[in-house]
Amino acid sequence: MCANGGAGELLGNLTIRWHPEEQWLELRLPKPLEHLANRPHGRYGLSCAVAFSYRGDEVAAQSATGAVRYDIFFDAERARWYFDASWRIPERAAPPTLEELRTHPVLSVDLNRGRLAACVLDPGGNPIGLPRTVALELAGLSASRRDGRLRSAISELIGTAKDSGCWSIAIENLDFARAREDGRELSGTRPSRGKPGRSFRRMVASLPTGKFRDRLVQMATNAGLCVIAVDPAYTSKWGTEHWLGAWPHFSPIASGHHAAAVVIGRRGLGQRARRRGGCDSRRAVHRQKRATDSVAPTGPRPSRKRENQEATGQPRRRPKTRLGEWPPSRDQEAQDRSGPPAAVLTATS
Numbered sequence: 001m002c003a004n005g006g007a008g009e010l011l012g013n014l015t016i017r018w019h020p021e022e023q024w025l026e027l028r029l030p031k032p033l034e035h036l037a038n039r040p041h042g043r044y045g046l047s048c049a050v051a052f053s054y055r056g057d058e059v060a061a062q063s064a065t066g067a068v069r070y071d072i073f074f075d076a077e078r079a080r081w082y083f084d085a086s087w088r089i090p091e092r093a094a095p096p097t098l099e100e101l102r103t104h105p106v107l108s109v110d111l112n113r114g115r116l117a118a119c120v121l122d123p124g125g126n127p128i129g130l131p132r133t134v135a136l137e138l139a140g141l142s143a144s145r146r147d148g149r150l151r152s153a154i155s156e157l158i159g160t161a162k163d164s165g166c167w168s169i170a171i172e173n174l175d176f177a178r179a180r181e182d183g184r185e186l187s188g189t190r191p192s193r194g195k196p197g198r199s200f201r202r203m204v205a206s207l208p209t210g211k212f213r214d215r216l217v218q219m220a221t222n223a224g225l226c227v228i229a230v231d232p233a234y235t236s237k238w239g240t241e242h243w244l245g246a247w248p249h250f251s252p253i254a255s256g257h258h259a260a261a262v263v264i265g266r267r268g269l270g271q272r273a274r275r276r277g278g279c280d281s282r283r284a285v286h287r288q289k290r291a292t293d294s295v296a297p298t299g300p301r302p303s304r305k306r307e308n309q310e311a312t313g314q315p316r317r318r319p320k321t322r323l324g325e326w327p328p329s330r331d332q333e334a335q336d337r338s339g340p341p342a343a344v345l346t347a348t349s
Contacts (some may be wrong), residue, residue: 005067005087008294012068018050018085020060025050025083059085096167101226104167107160108265110235110257111172111212114139116153117257125271130251131258138208147215150208154216158223169220170268172232174209189289215340230267235260238273242327 003015011017015028035043054058062068064087073085103123110111110117116134119127134153137145160167219228239259247254263273 001073002069002071004069007067008078010064010227011068012066013070014089016070018063018070018083019060021050029101044168052083052085056292058335063086095226097194098228101168102269105165106168106170106268107157107164107266108170108261108268109157109167110261110264111174111209114259116155116157117255117261118160119258119261119264119268120160120166120263121262123269125266125269127247127262128164128331131247131254131261133257134256146208146241147211150211150215151219154212154219157216158219159223162223166225168226168227168268169216170230170265171213171216172235172264173229174213174232228268230264232264234273235263235267242274282334 003013005013011019016025018025026039027138029037029042029044039045040290043197051181059068067087069086071086072081073084076080091206104121105128106121108119108121114135116136118132118134121131122128134156136149136153138149139147147255155170211227213227222280236256239262243259243262244254245255247259266273
């Protein structure tokens with residue numbers, strides 16, 4: 001059963017009332033059931049205490065200032081009663097523009113299997129502080145537990161964004177719907193057969209891309225934050241190439257996923273992925289800080305040799321084909337016809 005609330009009614013509802021401090025719940029009984037009332041004016045009060053474990057403070061604030069709708073339903077499979085509260089949020093002003101969001105720090109997030117890699121970037125595209133990793137283990141869990149862990153991870157991201165003064169959260173606009181529709185035959189460059197194909201399909205199935213994006217937009221909007229979705233192409237590759245080698249100098253816990261998060265955040269800020277001086281694409285009259293290689297090591301520039309590339313996390317360069325070693329040319333004697341061969345191999349049986 002449900003009851004719509006009213007803004008001018010006591011505790012936001014006339015039919016179902018819940019007191020946030022005393023935690024009692026009472027219902028207005030219909031005429032045929034008024035003989036069962038244990039409260040005055042034909043009302044029935046529950047003998048147990050009722051409390052909201054999630055956003056209870058918001059329900060209390062809404063019941064004191066506005067209307068609240070209450071829903072009571074029974075789950076026969078679990079033999080449990082549930083009590084929900086809902087209300088209409090006030091209409092917000094127009095969201096800030098992308099240019100306004102780019103004048104403030106941004107929290108970039110890279111979604112992976114089992115974890116979320118996050119990093120805070122300043123308006124110039126440089127990392128601030130240490131990278132962050134949020135656990136997101138969803139394998140083998142029920143739908144309700146997966147949703148709960150996803151909410152908990154997003155709440156941690158929103159708390160980090162607020163503590164860092166961010167106005168927005170940048171994520172990849174991932175969508176594997178087309179890959180699922182195409183199947184194995186139209187896989188393109190993706191692995192489709194054998195162990196690599198099975199591993200790729202298992203990874204795609206374990207990433208909650210749609211639920212993470214939709215839930216993040218809802219929860220970030222309630223927290224007053226915006227979500228920026230960027231192109232996911234080559235984020236991991238360019239993050240490893242341009243950022244992973246410089247991170248260990250000030251953060252030993254950084255990984256390739258955090259480097260990919262930096263590229264995601266820089267795209268949200270309108271920057272290029274590469275870590276070079278003068279890579280800020282905005283005009284000089286509009287930018288506040290120039291995006292430079294602020295995380296570059298202060299010591300001598302590392303060598304480009306292969307052994308140093310493995311130590312710094314840089315990708316290997318493809319070996320060039322070695323030129324053939326031909327003997328030096330010499331003058332040839334002019335003659336009308338060639339002489340007999342030096343040796344003749346014959347086969348006898």
